[in-house]
Amino acid sequence: MTFHAKFSGYADPALHAAGLYIGGKWQSGSGITVLDPSTGNLLAEVADASIEDAQRAVDAADAAAAGWRATPARQRSEILRRWYQLMTQHAEELATLIVLENGKALADARGEVAYAAEFFRWYAEEATRIPGEFRHTPSGSHNILVDHEPIGIAVLITPWNFPAAMATRKIGPALAAGCTVILKPASETPLTAYAMARLGEEAGVPPGVVNVLTTSNPGGITNAMLADPRVRKLSFTGSTGVGRVLLAEAAKSVVSCSMELGGNAPFIVFDDADLEAALDGAMIAKMRNAGEACTAANRFYVQAGIHDAFVAGLTARMKSLKLGPGYDPETQCGPMITQNAVRKIDRLVSEALAAGARATTGGKPLTENGYFYPPTVLENVPVNASIAREEIFGPVAPVYKFESDDEAIRLANNTEYGLAAYIYSRDLKRAMKVGKRIETGMLGINRGLMSDPAAPFGGVKQSGLGREGGVTGILEFMEPKYFAVDY
Numbered sequence: 001m002t003f004h005a006k007f008s009g010y011a012d013p014a015l016h017a018a019g020l021y022i023g024g025k026w027q028s029g030s031g032i033t034v035l036d037p038s039t040g041n042l043l044a045e046v047a048d049a050s051i052e053d054a055q056r057a058v059d060a061a062d063a064a065a066a067g068w069r070a071t072p073a074r075q076r077s078e079i080l081r082r083w084y085q086l087m088t089q090h091a092e093e094l095a096t097l098i099v100l101e102n103g104k105a106l107a108d109a110r111g112e113v114a115y116a117a118e119f120f121r122w123y124a125e126e127a128t129r130i131p132g133e134f135r136h137t138p139s140g141s142h143n144i145l146v147d148h149e150p151i152g153i154a155v156l157i158t159p160w161n162f163p164a165a166m167a168t169r170k171i172g173p174a175l176a177a178g179c180t181v182i183l184k185p186a187s188e189t190p191l192t193a194y195a196m197a198r199l200g201e202e203a204g205v206p207p208g209v210v211n212v213l214t215t216s217n218p219g220g221i222t223n224a225m226l227a228d229p230r231v232r233k234l235s236f237t238g239s240t241g242v243g244r245v246l247l248a249e250a251a252k253s254v255v256s257c258s259m260e261l262g263g264n265a266p267f268i269v270f271d272d273a274d275l276e277a278a279l280d281g282a283m284i285a286k287m288r289n290a291g292e293a294c295t296a297a298n299r300f301y302v303q304a305g306i307h308d309a310f311v312a313g314l315t316a317r318m319k320s321l322k323l324g325p326g327y328d329p330e331t332q333c334g335p336m337i338t339q340n341a342v343r344k345i346d347r348l349v350s351e352a353l354a355a356g357a358r359a360t361t362g363g364k365p366l367t368e369n370g371y372f373y374p375p376t377v378l379e380n381v382p383v384n385a386s387i388a389r390e391e392i393f394g395p396v397a398p399v400y401k402f403e404s405d406d407e408a409i410r411l412a413n414n415t416e417y418g419l420a421a422y423i424y425s426r427d428l429k430r431a432m433k434v435g436k437r438i439e440t441g442m443l444g445i446n447r448g449l450m451s452d453p454a455a456p457f458g459g460v461k462q463s464g465l466g467r468e469g470g471v472t473g474i475l476e477f478m479e480p481k482y483f484a485v486d487y
């Protein structure tokens with residue numbers, strides 16, 4: 001890995017690794033450039049794994065598998081706990097790395113590191129509580145015993161928007177379950193993943209239990225790993241489009257898949273909502289990570305009686321946000337990850353404006369250096385605009401007016417996605433009744449933030465398969481084994 005001058009000014013290069021991490025060894029290399037999204041300047045260059053490297057990673061994960069599986073749960077737990085402590089100790093360096101390579105505001109990056117570390121703490125606890133079952137057959141003549149075994153080698157693929165948390169949300173349960181893993185982080189944000197692997201090494205993760213590969217050929221490398229019969233699990237977080245491709249690939253060897261895919265979250269505000277609370281929640285649900293979150297509120301449905309006040313309040317708050325590089329402590333909204341991301345947002349907003357929407361603030365990309373798009377509020381957006389169907393993944397809040405509860409439910413469900421939804425109402429009974437009819441894996445009621453390592457995170461419809469976190473998250477990395485017992 002090559003470091004550039006700007007980099008060392010912000011983070012301690014000693015914390016970072018020297019390339020691919022396979023079988024407990026660091027293999028230096030180059031080929032993948034990491035850019036600072038605030039300027040477009042080069043930050044670092046990291047190794048580009050070949051298919052042979054991926055095969056060596058599977059070999060390493062396989063060589064470590066039996067030992068890790070046999071390691072007592074208490075010991076696995078303690079290693080994860082130490083990893084949590086090390087992440088907490090190094091929180092500021094990790095946050096700085098995230099800010100540099102992802103661009104998000106420092107406060108968001110600090111929040112992410114704390115959230116990410118909590119997955120290790122939670123799964124350190126869950127490692128010692130792996131469930132089993134003992135039942136009687138209905139006839140009463142036999143017993144049913146159900147054990148849970150580690151599923152085998154797991155390939156973990158993560159996106160760039162939460163470079164630390166998306167990795168720990170997978171590594172935590174996999175290691176707690178007794179699996180060995182190969183992590184492939186997004187090539188936009190590899191530095192955080194390598195830094196965390198270093199901390200894992202220090203925490204006592206044995207060689208080969210966690211391997212990390214960056215590559216410019218994610219399809220080729222993943223397909224090669226999925227074709228290896230030793231790989232039994234694919235845990236993917238990313239876009240629905242890539243998720244579909246990977247599900248088809250995994251089908252060839254019938255590899256178990258957990259999929260955390262895209263979202264298109266509705267944020268419903270009823271007339272009886274507490275306006276200030278709804279605005280606070282809207283800002284969190286929309287602007288965490290400058291809108292680059294799968295749970296980000298993508299469509300604001302606001303009832304007619306509160307609509308104008310909500311638009312005015314949201315516009316004032318969005319307008320007041322300070323845009324800038326994430327590493328400026330004053331920044332509240334950082335750059336987008338790439339120029340392409342800005343182009344996509346620009347297309348969605350331009351199409352909405354052409355179809356009759358009005359921008360009450362923002363509405364045009366900035367022309368300065370870096371990949372910036374300003375906080376934007378759109379009103380009068382047609383409900384069938386492309387911005388209502390596609391993930392915006394940026395700081396744009398389209399607002400739609402509705403009249404009745406049934407209309408809000410119909411609009412909210414009018415999407416192929418079903419990851420997150422939000423409802424604001426002072427009437428909890430109404431919110432629960434509406435919530436039950438929303439097709440979603442997660443629902444915030446009078447809350448704009450739902451992520452919690454102790455809760456099951458995941459979506460329905462084309463937002464994914466399976467859940468991460470919570471008490472069931474560990475089972476995604478285990479197979480039940482049934483013993484029919486006669487004694």
Ligand code: NAD
Pocket residue numbers: 157158159160161162166184185186187218219220222237238239240242243245246259260261262263293294295391419458459463464
């Ligand atoms: P992406 O799908 O482009 O990439 C995700 C990862 O997949 C990256 O590591 C990428 O290198 C890799 N990848 C790309 N093509 C691949 C292929 N053919 N084979 C194997 N790997 C491949 O997504 P992104 O742009 O990095 O992330 C944004 C998306 O992730 C959004 O859609 C967002 O909603 C989603 N996301 C979902 C969750 C969730 O928990 N549901 C969380 C965060 C992000």
